[in-house]
Amino acid sequence: MFDLRQLIAHLPPTNKPLRIAARQLHWFRTAFEAHAALCGELMGYRFQIDELKLARTFVGWLKSIEQQRPANQTERREFFEFAPSLMLRELIAEMPLKTTKPPQQLVRGSAAEFWPEGYVATTFCLTVYAATMDQEFHTEVEIDRVIDDLRSWWSFRENANEDTSYAAGFFQRVLGNEPNWSMPANFNARYQRNLT
Amino acid sequence: MGVRPQFAPDAAQLKDALRGLRYALKRGCDAVQGTPTKLPSPASKIALTALREMGLLARSVDQMVSSVVHTVFGEVTLGSHKLQDMMAPGGQSEEFSAVFYETMKIVLSELGASRALVSQSAGRKAFGQVTSRAAPEHFAAQLALQLLREEPIRIDYLDAHSPASKETLAQVAVFSVLLYLLSDRENGDYAKMVQAATNLTTALQDEISQAFRTQDRAKLSTFFARYAAHV
Numbered sequence: 001m002f003d004l005r006q007l008i009a010h011l012p013p014t015n016k017p018l019r020i021a022a023r024q025l026h027w028f029r030t031a032f033e034a035h036a037a038l039c040g041e042l043m044g045y046r047f048q049i050d051e052l053k054l055a056r057t058f059v060g061w062l063k064s065i066e067q068q069r070p071a072n073q074t075e076r077r078e079f080f081e082f083a084p085s086l087m088l089r090e091l092i093a094e095m096p097l098k099t100t101k102p103p104q105q106l107v108r109g110s111a112a113e114f115w116p117e118g119y120v121a122t123t124f125c126l127t128v129y130a131a132t133m134d135q136e137f138h139t140e141v142e143i144d145r146v147i148d149d150l151r152s153w154w155s156f157r158e159n160a161n162e163d164t165s166y167a168a169g170f171f172q173r174v175l176g177n178e179p180n181w182s183m184p185a186n187f188n189a190r191y192q193r194n195l196t
Numbered sequence: 197m198g199v200r201p202q203f204a205p206d207a208a209q210l211k212d213a214l215r216g217l218r219y220a221l222k223r224g225c226d227a228v229q230g231t232p233t234k235l236p237s238p239a240s241k242i243a244l245t246a247l248r249e250m251g252l253l254a255r256s257v258d259q260m261v262s263s264v265v266h267t268v269f270g271e272v273t274l275g276s277h278k279l280q281d282m283m284a285p286g287g288q289s290e291e292f293s294a295v296f297y298e299t300m301k302i303v304l305s306e307l308g309a310s311r312a313l314v315s316q317s318a319g320r321k322a323f324g325q326v327t328s329r330a331a332p333e334h335f336a337a338q339l340a341l342q343l344l345r346e347e348p349i350r351i352d353y354l355d356a357h358s359p360a361s362k363e364t365l366a367q368v369a370v371f372s373v374l375l376y377l378l379s380d381r382e383n384g385d386y387a388k389m390v391q392a393a394t395n396l397t398t399a400l401q402d403e404i405s406q407a408f409r410t411q412d413r414a415k416l417s418t419f420f421a422r423y424a425a426h427v
Contacts, residue, residue, distance in 0.1 A: 015382060016382070023425075023426055024380075024392075024425075024426055024427060025392040025395060025396050025426060025427060026385070026388050026389050026391070026392035026427060029392060029395070030388070051395055052359050052395065052398055052399065054395075055395035055396055055398060055399040056399045058396070058399070058426075059396065059399040059400060062423075062426060
C-alpha cells in the first residue's frame, strides 16, 4: 500500500483551513499537480495535466456539493466524509491526467500499473480527505484493503467506464463503508450508519 | 515645475496611444512577413532589408513604450487590489484602469491571445459609468456588461489551442478579470490566482456567455457571488 503520510506531507502549504483551501481552485490545482508529480516519481511515470479538464472537474465538484449539501447541521460530518467521493467521480468523468512515459519501477500486477491515472486520482482524493479529517476532527483515516485488490480496481475501472457514479461507490468502499450501489453518488440515498 | 492639472496629459489615453503604436507596428511586420521571398531577385533583397529595418524599429518602439509606460507613468503590479475597495464612493477609476490592464494581459495570455490590444481608457470609462454602489457582485455584473460595451480588447490573432472562441473571448476575459478582483487573496502568488480565475471562468464559459448574450445582470451577479470564494 502507498504511504499516506508521505502523500500528505507533499500537499502545498496554505494559511487557510484545508476544507476551505480544497474549495479554491488555485490551491486545488497546485495540490493536484504536486500529487501527480510525486506519484509520477514513485511510479516511474510522467503525467500530463489538462488544466481545462481539471477546472471542469473542480466546477463539477462544487456544483455537486451545492446540490447535495444537507440542510441539517447534524449531517455535516457525514457529508464531509461523502464529499471526496464526489470529487473522485468528477475526476474519473473528466480524467485530466494522461501518462506520457512508460513505467519503469512498478510492481507487476499492482493497481498503479493497471490504471495509473485512476490510481493517482483516487490517492489524491484520499490524501486531501485524510489531511482534512486530521485537521478538522483529529481523526486518522483508515484505508480498507480493497485499495490493493486488483480485482476491485478492475471492477472499478470497468464499471466507472459505464457510469462514473461508480467511482463514488469505490471511494466509499476504500474508506470501509458500504455504498448504495444503485445510487452511489447520492448522499440522501446512502446507507445510514452510526458515527462514533 | 509640474504641469498644471488642466494641461496634464491623460495618462490612460497616452498609454493607450503608445501601446496602439506598438501594436500597429507589430501587426504591420506580421502582415508583410514572408512576402519578400515571393518577389523576384533584386526586389526581394530590397524588401528583406526593409523588413529587417521594420523589425528593428518595432523592437525599439516596443522597448521605448514599455520603458515610458513603466517609468514615466509608474508601474502597477498585481497585488492585493480588490474591487470591493475600488468601488468605494468617489470611485478610483484610474487605479481600476491600471489594474484592469495588468490583469487583462495575464488573462489574455492564458487564453492564447497574448498579442491582443487592451484599452486602459475603455476600462476607466466603463468604471466611471457604473453608478451602482450596491453589493460587490452586483457592481461587478454591471461593470462587466459596461466593459463589453466599451470594447476594451482588440484581437487579431487567437492561438489554435485557445479554450475560448473569438466570439466569446472578450466575455471570458472580462469575467475572469473581475472574478480575480473579487476573490479572496491572502497569499502572494497573484499570477497563479489570475490563472485560476481564468480557468474557472473557462470551465463555466457556456453559462457565462449565455448570461452575457441575454444581458442578464442578475445571473452574472449570482455567478460572481458563487465563484469569487472559489478562485
